Amino acid sequence: MRNLNLDQLQTLIAIADLGTFAAAAQALHLAPPTVSLHIKELESRMQAALLIRGRRHAELTLAGDALVSEGRKLLAASDDLIDLVQRRAMGLEGLVKVGVSAGVSTRLLPLMLEALTQRSPGVEVKLEAVGSAEAMQRLRAATLDIAIVASPQPAVANIRLIPWRNDPMVVLLPSSWDAPELVTPEWLAGRRWASFAPATQMHGLIAAWFGQAGFNPRPFLTLSYPGALKSLAAASQSAAILPLEEVKDQRNAADVQIRHLSPQLMRPMAVAHRYLQAPNLAVDSVLQVLAEFAS
Known part of the structure; x- marks a missing residue:
């Protein structure tokens, strides 16, 4: 019994990602007949139809979707193995x-x-x-x-x-805002502030800080990257609650100001x-x- 051919698997994944045989051939630097042969042999090996061939688009069957989903892991593991061997060789x-x-x-x-x-x-x-x-x-x-x-x-x-x-959290504010030395949940709840995305534990940490003071404000914007949150404050768009370690480089910046929180919030x-x-x-x-x- 022949083993699964990773080149053929890569071809199937390329078709799934790009939508057509032609696009996959171009991306993989293969001749179109080679792409067709890869899929034909792969379907023969699997004894299952893997693609529904339309006039302009190829779609995965349920069997094809399963093979692509697990096949991505195989290709990643193959890349890791090659990298390991090459590193050991060097x-x-x-x-x-x-x-x-x-x-x-x-x-x-x-x-x-x-x-x-x-x-x-x-x-x-x-x-x-x-x-x-x-x-x-x-x-x-x-x-x-x-x-x-x-x-x-x-x-x-x-x-x-x-x-x-265990780093303290601070709030990064536009320099034009008239802010107290210590920012409270009450003061910040009435202003525009940005936070980490809801799926992050940082979002829950900040929500709990407001909640313990009896507030449940909605953030002006949620983002997943600290750098993007910092840029909002620099552009005078909103405040951003961030770890102190993240904003130390902003201490002397002219367009923002840093304030500690009261009560203190630790991360x-x-x-x-x-x-x-x-x-x-x-x-x-x-x-x-x-x-x-x-x-």
């Missing part, structure tokens, strides 16, 4: 996949990567923006090695959680990683660097 330590939630400071990330490069130049980090809950599940599924997540998190089998940082975070049966020097190197930036 004497490099390895690739570490790190999930990063929306609340992690974009100022800290470059500093941590620079420290890792100095400590372990053979280790490469692949950062993936992913919510905390999803990151925990991906750690369990072994598609991430490490994750920086909001804390607390429900316990997940074979995943270790290490307290990492706890943790480092999560899988328990490994065998030592992994690359993962250990990343964990050591993260520990240096703990607070």
